[in-house]
Amino acid sequence: MKEILEQDLDQDQHTQRILKHFVGDIRGPKDGPTIIAVAGMHGNEPTGVVAIQRVIDILEPLKEEISGRFIGLQGNISALLEDVRFVEEDMNRLWVTSILDKVRRTPFESLKTPDRAELKELLCILDPIVLESPDEEIIYIDIHTFSGTGGMFSITPREERHVELLSQLKIPLVFGVEHALVGTSMEYVEDAGHIGFAFETGSHETKEAEENAYAGLLVLLVAAGLVPANRLEHFGDYYSYLMNKVEGYPHKVQFVYKHIIEEGDDFEMLDGFQNFDPVKKGDWLANDRYGKVFAQNDGFILMPLYQKQGNDGFFIVKAVE
Ligand SMILES: [Zn+2]
Structure with missing residues (x-):
């Protein structure tokens, strides 16, 4: 009897933890897409969560006008509470089929890191939507911020339906990074046949990154047909912004190069690089314990690393078309 009670208690605890991931969930009376926005997959990137909350607040009174469903989620709550990218493992590198399968099969108490517990909680929410509704239109947005400075962009597969939707945002589209970053949640959504992309909105914990995420989400919701533009207050202002x-x-732009940081490299980016700064092959970009790190290609620099946690030093991309 005692055992059963404890089990119930555990069940309840897990349910509570799962529910905490919801920033909001709004379903309108008319048919339409299911748009899932996730932020805080990295715990030192809380501005996206605030932006999602603002979107929920603006949609709530318009419920009757909504076609489809908007779900706002926060990712790694343990890491968000500690304001770190991750506790023990980068949660946005775990979305590989075999790891997901293992995490699903492992009871919560036996998972080896807090980040995996967070992942399992998210899967409890996402699996029934993403995996079990192949015929529904699902759009998944993974909101991030970066440690450097410079313009926002979207990481997306170079596929017509993605490009068509994202072109309405007019933000730079970065193709091919999905092959360089294995195990992102985007991959999980894509594998299930839906639209998934990452939205890198600005520098960590800045008001600008929050505004960019908010404006970007509103434009996307309108572009996807979830809510009519004329029902959103100040939509025109956000669009022009x-x-x-x-x-x-x-x-x-197309991904051409990624500088991988290995354990003990003591990688340090030179000061002052911003997203989309043009670089030439041979330009001095960073230092590590082996000396100077030079650009291996011409192009634009993307996501120069100015924080301790993370294994990607910088990316180089090239304009397409
Ligand atoms: Zn991130």
Whole structure:
């Protein structure tokens, strides 16, 4: 009897933990897409969670006008509480089929890291939607921020339905990074046949990153047909704000190079690099314990690393078209 009671208690605890991931969930009376926005997959990137909360607040009174469903989630709550990228494992590198399968089969108390427990909780929410509704239109947005400075962008597969939707945001689209970053949640959504992309909105914990995420989400919701533009207060202002922000950046770029940091490299990026700064092959970009790190290609620099946690030093991308 005691055992059963304890089990019930555990069950309840897990349910509580799972529910905590919801920032909000709004379903309208009309048919339409299911849009899932996740933020805080990295715990030192809380601005996206605030932006999602603001979207929920603006949608709530418009419930009757909504076609489809908007779900806002926060990712790694343990890491968010500690304001670290991850506790023991990068949660956004675990979405590999074999790891997901193992995490699903392992009881909560036997999972080897807190980040895996967070992942399992998210899967309890996402699996029934993403895996069990192949015919529904699902759009998944993974919101991030970066440690450097410079313009926002989206990481997306180079597929027509993605490009068509994201082109309405006019933010630079970065193709091919999905092959360089294995195990992101985007991959899990893509494998299930849905639209999934990452939205890198600005520098960590800045008001600008929050505004960019908020404006970007609103434009996307309208573009996807979830809510009519004329029902959203100040939509025009946010649209112009976004257009203003992305002016002067390349529209479409292709991943060409990633500097991988290995354990003990003591990698240090030189000061002052911003997203989309042009670089030439041979430019001095960083230092590590072996000396100077030079650009291996011409192109634009992306996501220069200015924080301790993380294994990607910088990316180089090239304009396409
Ligand atoms: Zn991130």
